[in-house]
Amino acid sequence: MTVRRDLLVFAIGIGLAIATGWTAFPRALYVQREQPLEFHHKTHSEKSGLTQCDSCHALASDGEFGGIPRIETCAGCHAEKIGTSKSEATLVDGYIKLSREIPWLVYSRQPANVWFSHAIHTRRAGLACSDCHGTFGESDQPRIYEQNRISGYSRDIWGHSISRLRRARHDGMKMSDCEDCHHRHNVEVGCNGCHK
């Protein structure tokens, strides 16, 4: 009787740990943060005719990636308020008129010791932006930014599935994801290729 009870208690312990580890832990690990402004990629592509990613996220002639557009780019259209939303007012009054950059929380920001060339991947390898960034460019509302409480990086780096199983192609931007893709395409760059 004692042995059966012990086994039952042991199994309950295992069950509770598994349930907690797979459900509560991911929620506890990430803190949710809001972007400073609401930004709608879809609105910009449909109403403003900015249909290509590089309309705003441009590559310079030397291949340098511009990253998130600077406030002057936004000011090109939003020098005065367009619409009456709260975000529009914040954009114009809080950033454009003060020439302040918007402190966006970047979903795909990599550690400082990583060097990544967008030009090589999009121009030479022919990758589409969505291959790594998913359908983010078609979103009609900004996603919640989830930040890892320990490492400080975005959840997009690890990927949304905590087990990293059955992920979409663009889900996850860890070093192992880069290595897997390079391996699939038979491209070897060595350590110094990314960690310059």
Added chain:
Amino acid sequence: MKVSRRDLLIGSAGATAGLLLTPVPWKLLGDVSIWTQNFPWIPQPVHGPVETKYSVCTLCDGGCGIRVRMAANCPVGVAGVSSHPLTKGALCPLAFAAHQLNWHPRRLREVRHAGRAASWAEAQAAFEKACVEGPIAIVDGRPGRAVSSVFEAFTRKHNGSYRVVLSAESQALAPYAAWSGVPVTSLGYDLENARTVVSFGAPVLDGWGTPGRFTRLWSERAAGAADPQLRLIQIEPSLSRTAARAWRWVPVREGSEAELAAGVARVLLEEHLVTPQGPMPQLSLAEAAAQAGLTTEAIRNLARTMVENRPVVVIAADGNPAIAALNVLLGAVAAPGGIVRKRRRVQSHIPADPVPGRLRAVLVDSTVPWEFAAPTDAEVFRFAAWDGGGNGAGWLLPAPGFLEELTDVPTSPTSALETYAVALNLAVPPTEVQSAAQFLLQIDPTLPTGEKVIHAHCEEIFRARQGTVYGEHPIAVTKLDSAQHLEEQLRKGAVWMGDPQSAGKFRCELKEWPMENCVSHASSWARAWAPPVFPPLATKLYQESNLREPPAGRQA
């Protein structure tokens, strides 16, 4: 059902076992390891607008073109510049990681006197006192710069002497200067027109001269070819990086380079492979072979191979006159593809070794290799960006690091053509630093500033109306509107290069074969290596790939 203490313990054991089946331990392990990379005291490049700036590398006097990736006005990456006329995008490994040097743990961050913290005011007062008591000397590692003019002006006004420490490349050209009377700074190697390069231990593919220049030539004309357009014959005791990539490697006994050169010269003359332009060495071929650890046939073959594909030029690792004499014998002096004269009017400098005795103080510029120790009892004021350790300087004065100072870059010692470039201060120093020129200008504000000298130099180039400015697009100086326009181009990272001219006429005469005074400066290359520390990435590359063995004590 009552829950006992036993149940709690067994349940905890089960939970512990169960945790292993969840991502908790594995994810925590990964995240904590990433967290350790982001400790607050680890310097991180700030996030901000990314831009690219062009400049010239100032780590050595080679003057390779660099493209600097800046994030929030802080250099975060260095690469070569494909439009640079000499290097065409090639760089040495140290330059690729040079932006890390400013964050090196051995960066000098405060004035030190006799091992204790001091202030700039104290250092200035001490040097002013020394100037009054005199005499003083200023030692420069890269003569010809704008700040060199400041040094010279200061020593003229304060009854001092201006001395230079020549790089190993310049030392290798010293014998020609002695035989021809042409100053060392006026000589160079016309490598672009050479078809055979015979290097006696000079690491021509490993940071020699303008590091990117020969690397680029080798990659364009020799890499991977069984019968290359440019033959590199490396004569060296060990299989160095250069030897490993050379067309031929001739392993010789260490210190026997002069004897081998004499043996080769004897074969060249005996077999009439060259027009006799020098005396026959006294050393017999058998003696030379025995000294060098080679067979006489190997030396004969080497001599025949050298003249097979002309023009041929011999490069020594130091000022060994026997090796230099080979160029005279081969007719490679004052000839295309050999040793050429790049300019006519040039100032010759007095070497710092030996420094004259009875000096009150010696000011050593940060460009002087760390190993240089003034052989004098004078009070030493040593400027340096990084602490190389134990050189006994009385005063250690923190100097600007990589890209933290506006400076000009005159012609490299090995270049066959005149060049001039300006390196901007792209980075903000992390601590209070002063260059030696700024220090002297505070003591004597009447001296010309470095900026004024740069401006004057640009005006001089503009007035001469010759040469081309290589920036984004090459522009002939004759097409520029003004000297100011030229200076603007140079400040944007362009480099001015003089027009190619036929080898200037000068003669080297050998009365006897120079076997005496063959002093081998085994440490010359180490001395020429200005930064006393290596950035982490370069350290790994250098130490693990034997690109160049750092001298003992520098393996920081």
